[in-house]
Amino acid sequence: MLSIQNIVDSVKTPQLIKDPFIKGASFDLMQSGEPMRYLGGFTVVFPVTVKGEKWAFRCWHADLGNMRSRMELLSTALKKNPLPYFCDFVYVDEGIVVDGKILPTTRMRWVEGVNLLEYICRHAAERQILITLADKFLAMCRDLRKLEYAHGDLQHENIIVGSDGELRLIDYDSMFVPSMDGKYGDIIIGKKDYQHPQRTGTGLAFSGLDYFSELIIYTSILAIAHNPALSSKYDIEKAERLLFSKADYESIKESAIYQDIAALQGNFPLLLHILEEYLKKNDISQLEPFDVLLDRYAKVPNIKLFESVNGKRVYKGDRVVLHWDVENYTSIYINEKLIDSGNQNIYKDTIESDKIYCLKVINGLHEEFSEIQIQVVEEPSIHFRTTKKKLREGRDEYATLEWDIENAISAMLIGEGQTKSIDLIGKEDVSPKKTTTFLLKVRGLDGKKYFEKKLTLKVFPESQIEFKADKLYSLPRVPIVIAWNVCHASSVELIGYGNVSDRGTKTVEIDKDTSFELKVKDAFGVRTQKLDIKLLPLPVIKSIMVPIPQISKNIIVQSNQTHLQAEVTINDDLMVSTNVFGGLKLPVFETLHTKMHEYPCFTEIPKYHRLHFNVGKNKWWKRILNQFIDLNNECKKLIFDRLWKTSKMKN
Numbered sequence: 001m002l003s004i005q006n007i008v009d010s011v012k013t014p015q016l017i018k019d020p021f022i023k024g025a026s027f028d029l030m031q032s033g034e035p036m037r038y039l040g041g042f043t044v045v046f047p048v049t050v051k052g053e054k055w056a057f058r059c060w061h062a063d064l065g066n067m068r069s070r071m072e073l074l075s076t077a078l079k080k081n082p083l084p085y086f087c088d089f090v091y092v093d094e095g096i097v098v099d100g101k102i103l104p105t106t107r108m109r110w111v112e113g114v115n116l117l118e119y120i121c122r123h124a125a126e127r128q129i130l131i132t133l134a135d136k137f138l139a140m141c142r143d144l145r146k147l148e149y150a151h152g153d154l155q156h157e158n159i160i161v162g163s164d165g166e167l168r169l170i171d172y173d174s175m176f177v178p179s180m181d182g183k184y185g186d187i188i189i190g191k192k193d194y195q196h197p198q199r200t201g202t203g204l205a206f207s208g209l210d211y212f213s214e215l216i217i218y219t220s221i222l223a224i225a226h227n228p229a230l231s232s233k234y235d236i237e238k239a240e241r242l243l244f245s246k247a248d249y250e251s252i253k254e255s256a257i258y259q260d261i262a263a264l265q266g267n268f269p270l271l272l273h274i275l276e277e278y279l280k281k282n283d284i285s286q287l288e289p290f291d292v293l294l295d296r297y298a299k300v301p302n303i304k305l306f307e308s309v310n311g312k313r314v315y316k317g318d319r320v321v322l323h324w325d326v327e328n329y330t331s332i333y334i335n336e337k338l339i340d341s342g343n344q345n346i347y348k349d350t351i352e353s354d355k356i357y358c359l360k361v362i363n364g365l366h367e368e369f370s371e372i373q374i375q376v377v378e379e380p381s382i383h384f385r386t387t388k389k390k391l392r393e394g395r396d397e398y399a400t401l402e403w404d405i406e407n408a409i410s411a412m413l414i415g416e417g418q419t420k421s422i423d424l425i426g427k428e429d430v431s432p433k434k435t436t437t438f439l440l441k442v443r444g445l446d447g448k449k450y451f452e453k454k455l456t457l458k459v460f461p462e463s464q465i466e467f468k469a470d471k472l473y474s475l476p477r478v479p480i481v482i483a484w485n486v487c488h489a490s491s492v493e494l495i496g497y498g499n500v501s502d503r504g505t506k507t508v509e510i511d512k513d514t515s516f517e518l519k520v521k522d523a524f525g526v527r528t529q530k531l532d533i534k535l536l537p538l539p540v541i542k543s544i545m546v547p548i549p550q551i552s553k554n555i556i557v558q559s560n561q562t563h564l565q566a567e568v569t570i571n572d573d574l575m576v577s578t579n580v581f582g583g584l585k586l587p588v589f590e591t592l593h594t595k596m597h598e599y600p601c602f603t604e605i606p607k608y609h610r611l612h613f614n615v616g617k618n619k620w621w622k623r624i625l626n627q628f629i630d631l632n633n634e635c636k637k638l639i640f641d642r643l644w645k646t647s648k649m650k651n
Contacts, residue, residue: 002060002061002062002098002099002103003061003099004037004039004044004061006098006099007044007059007061007096007098008034008035008037008044010096010097010098011027011035011046011057011059011096012027012035016096016097016098017095017096018092018094018095018096018097018102019057019092019094019095019096019105019107021050021090021092021107022048022050022055022057022095022105022107024050025048025049025050025055025057026048026049026050027046027047027048027057028046028047028048028049040171042060042061042062042173042188043058043059043060043061043171043173044058044059044061045057045058046058046059047110053109053110054109054110054112055107055108055109055110056087056107056108056109056110056170057105057107058105058106058107058108059095059096059098059103059105060103060104060105060173066184067104067173068093068104070175070180070184071091071104071106071172072091073177073179073180074089074091074172074175074177074180075089075090075091076179077149077177077178077179078177081147083143083144083147083149084166085140085143085144085167085168085169086168086169086172087108087109087110087111087168087169087170088108088109089106089107089108089172090106090107090108091104091106092104092105092106092107106172108170108172111160111162111168111170112162112163113160113161113162113163113168114160114161115156115157115158115159115160115161116156116157116159116160116161116217117156117157117236117237117240117241117242119133119161120133120156120220120221120224120231120236120242121231121236121237124224124228124231124232125228127225127226127228128225130221130222130224130225131222131225132165133161133221134218134221134222134225136165136166136167137159137167137214137217137218137221138218138291140167140169141210141214141218141289141291142291144210145207145289147177147178148177148178148207149175149176149177149207150175150176150205150206150207150208150209150210151169151172151174151175151209151210152173152174152175152176152186152188152190152205152209152210153171153173153174153188153189153190153191154190154194154210154213154214154217155190155191155193155194155213155217156217156240156241156242157171158170158171159217173188174186174187174188174189174190174205174209176205176206176207176209178207180205181206181207182204183204184204184205185201185202185203185204185205186199186201186202186203186204186205186206186209187201188201189201190213191240191241192246193216193241193242193244193245193246194212194213194216194217194241194242195212195213195246196212196249196278196279196281196284196287197246197249197250197279198281198282198283198284199212199284203284203285206285208284208285208287208289209284211278211284211287211288211289211290212278212284212287214289214290214291215271215274215275215278215290216242216244216275217242218271218290219243219244219261219268219271219272219275220242220243220244221242222266222267222268222271223243223260223261223264223268224243226264226265226266226268227260227264230243230257230260233260234257243257243261244257249279252275252276252279253276258272267294267298270293270294270297270298270330270363271290271294273297273330273331274290274293274294274297277293277330278290296328297328297329297330297363298328298363299327299328299363300328300363300366300368301326301327301328301329301361301362301363301366301367301368302326302327302328302368303324303325303326303359303361303368303369303370304325304326304327305323305324305325306322306323306324306359306370306372307322307323307324307372308320308321308322308323308357308372308374309321309322309323310446310448311446311447311448312372312373312374312375313374313375313376313377313445313446313447314351314374314375314376314377314446315376315377315378315379315444315446315449316351316352316353316376316379317350317351317352318350318351319348319349319350319351320348320349320350320351320355320357320374321346321347321348322334322346322347322348322349322357322359322372323345323346323347324345324359324370325345326345326359326361328363329361329362329363330362330363331361331362332359332360332361332362333358333359333360333361333362334347334357334358334359334360335357335358336358336360351374351376352376353376354373354374354375354376355373355374355376356371356372356373356374357371357372357373357374358370358371359371359372377407377444377445377446378407378445379407379444379451380405380406380407380408380442380444380445380451381405381406381407382403382405382408382440382442382451382453383403383404383405384401384402384403384440384453384454384455385401385402385403385455386399386400386401386402386455386457387399387400387402388400388457389456389457389458390457390458390459390460390523390524391431391432391457391458391459391460392459392460392461392462392524393433393434393459393460393461393462394461395462396431397431398429398430398431399429399430399431399457400427400428400429400430401413401427401428401429401430401438401455402426402427403422403424403425403426403427403440404424404425405424405425405440405442406424407444407445408424408442408443408444408445408451409443409444409445409447410442410443411423411424411440411441411442411443412440412441412442413428413438413439413440413441414438414439414440414441415430415432415436415437415438415439416430416432416436416438430457432457432459433459434459435456435457435458435459436456436457436459437454437455437456437457438454438455438456438457439452439453439454440452440453440454440455458523460488460522460523460524461487461488462488462522462523462524463486463487463488463489463520463521463522463524463527464486464487464488465484465485465486465518465520465527465529466484466485466486467482467483467484467516467518467529467531468482468483468484468531469481469482469483469516469531469533470482470483471533472532472533472534473533473534473535473536474510474533474534474535474536475535475536475538476509476510476511476535476538477509477511478509479507479508479509480507480508480509480510480533481505481506481507482505482506482507482508482516482531483504483505483506484500484503484504484505484518485502485503486502486503486518486520487502488522488523489502489520489521489522490521490522490523491520491521492518492519492520492521493518493519493520493521494506494516494517494518494519495516495517495518495519496516496517510533510535511535512535513532513533513534513535514532514533514535515530515531515532515533516530516531516532516533517529517530517531518530518531
């Protein structure tokens with residue numbers, strides 16, 4: 001920061017003034033003989049006269065870093081799009097030498113007149129003059145906005161009311177023009193009494209920097225016009241501000257000036273409402289021009305639409321969504337609850353019972369109302385059933401669908417590629433060829449929401465069973481092969497042997513009549529199938545007549561009985577002869593004649609022999625046969641058969 005005195009010393013030395021326009025100028029002097037100057041936050045201004053014209057020569061005593069480029073852009077913009085509120089303005093890059101450094105300066109034509117505060121104090125009792133002043137100020141704000149200009153430090157000292165009553169702006173260090181967008185910071189925030197509390201000087205400069213200041217100045221001018229006593233009550237002449245102070249912004253509705261202005265008629269309630277809305281913003285880039293809002297709010301509110309998005313009949317626990325389209329409003333209330341204007345005109349509420357929603361729209365001095373009554377209705381009660389849940393594939397089976405619906409407007413039955421309207425109570429026979437899902441679609445009492453219930457009717461193939469054996473009659477210890485082939489089964493069990501595959505065989509031997517059981521489970525339950533195997537009895541031999549064979553190999557079996565001896569002989573052809581010795585007293589004799597010619601393989605046997613024995617008391621022949629068979633296990637079955645057919649016994 002430069003010393004003010006050093007700048008003054010340079011001004012007093014013509015050789016240090018580099019701006020050729022100012023170099024030969026005559027500086028206004030104070031009584032002390034020093035150059036007249038006006039000190040600002042960053043500059044010092046010297047009134048000078050050049051060729052009979054008065055100018056303001058400005059030098060910076062604080063380094064603002066990028067001021068050179070800013071001034072170049074500003075000078076270019078004002079030449080391209082001039083406005084009557086700006087004085088002739090020239091930026092000089094090398095304007096003066098201070099402490100050996102060449103510094104930039106600006107010069108602008110001097111405006112004869114007084115600053116805004118002085119003018120208001122002089123004419124506080126003249127309502128029409130102040131109203132005209134307010135109108136001119138509003139016109140200036142609109143003209144600046146059209147070109148996207150912002151002064152940046154709009155306050156009473158930088159607004160001059162000329163002798164012709166026209167407004168002029170001075171001090172352009174904080175100016176913004178479109179070519180500066182996004183390039184320069186908002187480094188000069190001016191007097192706090194005129195600025196939004198959230199303007200901290202940390203953001204970028206933009207075209208809306210003046211919106212808050214414009215509202216404060218405009219409202220103050222009009223308020224004093226309608227109540228001149230406010231100027232003296234708030235001692236604005238000595239306070240170096242207008243009616244509002246930075247302290248008022250901390251709690252605006254509780255401030256004294258708010259109460260005084262609220263008592264006035266006309267647009268003041270609207271202006272105060274705009275101020276409230278401004279102060280709620282945490283980002284000044286969200287502000288809209290106050291005059292745009294004022295024009296909007298001055299109109300009577302218009303409720304173009306107020307509706308429930310999901311209808312006037314809903315279900316318990318539903319979220320009611322209210323939507324509206326409103327014009328010319330400052331505030332919106334739903335059932336006396338203030339609605340944030342940033343909610344995109346939507347209000348949601350979970351409803352439990354019938355309810356009335358009241359929309360209240362406020363716009364300054366006007367209010368408009370609209371109501372919606374929401375009815376809570378019961379959800380449909382849907383009973384959907386079938387007489388059968390499964391059908392057998394390939395058979396002419398059918399099932400009956402039955403339904404009973406309450407609290408509904410209409411219903412549809414969908415299935416088998418068809419959709420048809422049905423009564424709320426009814427039934428229908430169906431015979432699908434494959435598994436089919438039937439859908440009952442019901443429209444509820446709200447007329448919008450649909451409810452559904454599904455029922456699936458399954459179609460399955462029935463299991464098929466083939467269960468057999470290689471023989472149904474057998475002798476003891478003879479292998480039997482049982483076999484099965486099952487289709488469409490979920491499980492197959494051979495009772496006594498556990499679960500088996502769908503297709504298989506099993507070799508078994510039995511010693512008595514036996515039933516085998518196959519247990520099959522399918523979609524329709526359990527089915528069983530039995531296979532009965534009968535056991536043939538061994539023959540009882542009473543008398544066998546057989547020829548005497550030629551014996552080449554002998555097997556002798558002896559049995560020592562009290563009254564009996566026996567001998568059995570077998571030749572190579574398995575022909576059998578038996579000799580029984582001993583004295584027998586047989587009270588009862590039976591004769592069994594075996595006719596060998598009944599067996600083709602023995603037709604060459606020439607003789608028959610007869611055996612006499614007591615069947616009831618003598619069991620020797622059974623032991624002979626058993627021992628004989630045990631000695632010939634390798635051909636057990638064959639020998640037994642032959643023994644049965646060809647045995648010969650001799651008494």
